[in-house]
Amino acid sequence: MCPARRTLSARRTLRARRALRASRARRTRDDHRTRSWPRPDQRALVLPPLLFVLVLLVLPVVFIALYSVGLRTNIPGTPTAFSLSGWQDFLFGGGSAFRGRFVYSIEIALIVSVATTLAAYPLAYFLAFVARRRRYALLLVLLAPFFTSYLLRVIAWQIILNNNGVVNSLLWALHLRPHGSAVSWLIYSNFSVALVLFYTWIPFVALPIFVVLENMDHRLPEAAADLGASRAATFWRVTLPLSLPGVIAGFVFVLIPTTGEFITPLLVGGPNNQLFGNSIQAFFGDTPDWNYGSVLAITLIVVVVVLTLAFGRFLQTDLRADARPQS
């Protein structure tokens, strides 16, 4: 049958048949699973990877915590003792410079997350509802830049935004600005840091929103329309609320990594645009003070873990045995 001439009811029958087939497949699969996949000794296979993560992730974090309270130190010969002086300084005392850096980082991360989420929604909406047949190919087009080197993309932006870079030299060539006079806020500014972070993360936000829109029960907006809702009303009162889990997941997907970001400010930020991650980096690099750096690192880990716990249910992966099969 020609898809253009397919009637509404025929489409519904087709969908019902597909759903039935899927549920049947699911049931047989579940039967298999309860029958005999899990053998007791198979469980032990999870131990080596667990040990790996314990030694190379949990243990390092424990060490950072010990450094942050002065129980260990990187300076040989220095006596170590429990001390909260680093924490006191960072939270209440003269370390306010780093508190300021922390607040600034959270601000930038929030601005970037809100902007990417707002900008990504129409992209996901286009993929899910307009680009019906080609949607997976187009999704890949959107995600492709994400798979190329992150550092290279930041360097590309450096070349574009530089004082004698692409944008400025283009303005000069078009006689829109006197030769040699660069737009001052184009690079080493809040703008450049936020723009590059926005650029980096937008495909990653579009993805979870697309997944939610794609898996949404498409009969619901149809029902709203049948009951007389306008397109706008259907969107605001049915589609948007239903897609909120994807929106929140996308938002957090950006918020978490940008909170710990430090490469972009190094390349396109000025001294005033360095983020909290840069402070941590400096304490373990050029001006070593591992104890104070550990205070900052633990702070960042705590913030990110709290964010993840708060939004965890929106980030849930499909890996639990009771989760619905993907196909």
Place this chain on the structure above:
Amino acid sequence: MKPVGRIGAAGLAVYFWAFVIFLFAPLVVLVIFSMNSSATPTLPLSGFSTQWFRQAFSNTELTGALVRSVAIALIAAAIATALGIMASLGLLALRGRALSLALTMLLLPLVVPYICLAVGLLILVQEVGTQPTLAAVVLGHCVIVLPFAILVIMPRLRSLDPAMNEAARDLGASEFAALRLITLPLLMPALVSSGIICFVTSFDEFAIASFLAPSGQPTYPVFLYASARTPALLPEVIAVGAIIIAGSILLVAGAEGGRRWAERRLVGGAG
């Protein structure tokens, strides 16, 4: 009524394609300047030249860093994929609280910021009493890519029909033989995806490598970062960057094409 009207659909399409241009523009800029004869990347273009490619590949520091990164990424991808298979098989057999706990632990590297993991590993190396080495970089990369391996392999493993494995066991295959002859070949598309994702992530990783790579042995991202601040080296970096961009886009397209092809074949054969 369709969810989007004709005008709305056209508007969304314009918006989408404008964004695609925005996303690809920086990559195109790099490719253009890689073939520009001037040493500074600025407009107007000064003429076609392949000299930066030749210069880049005769720069032994650059090629050394590339080789180092490829080797690290290959080893990390292999280890992480192997651990990912074990973890997926184990998780599949777990239930309830044990499953939640193990899954949380194994996906934890997704949450800890790379910069924190990097300084943590630096401390660990110091506490163990050794110097930063490339081996430490490999181990660090294994940790951060392990969740990707699990997230790719486990759904595929769950979708396999256990009857095939049982049939092999009934026919006398040992547990290990059944795994090697039945499960692993059926998992192959996921293993390839996992390998590619882990390779790409490790190859591109900067934070951990910048702290743990010994000063004379930078990985490619570490070298890239250092030379992005050295104007004289920039054209060569751009040239290699252009090749890497072209390569990774081809890899993504190829992997997706290959995955579809394999899935059609396997699913068609199994179902």
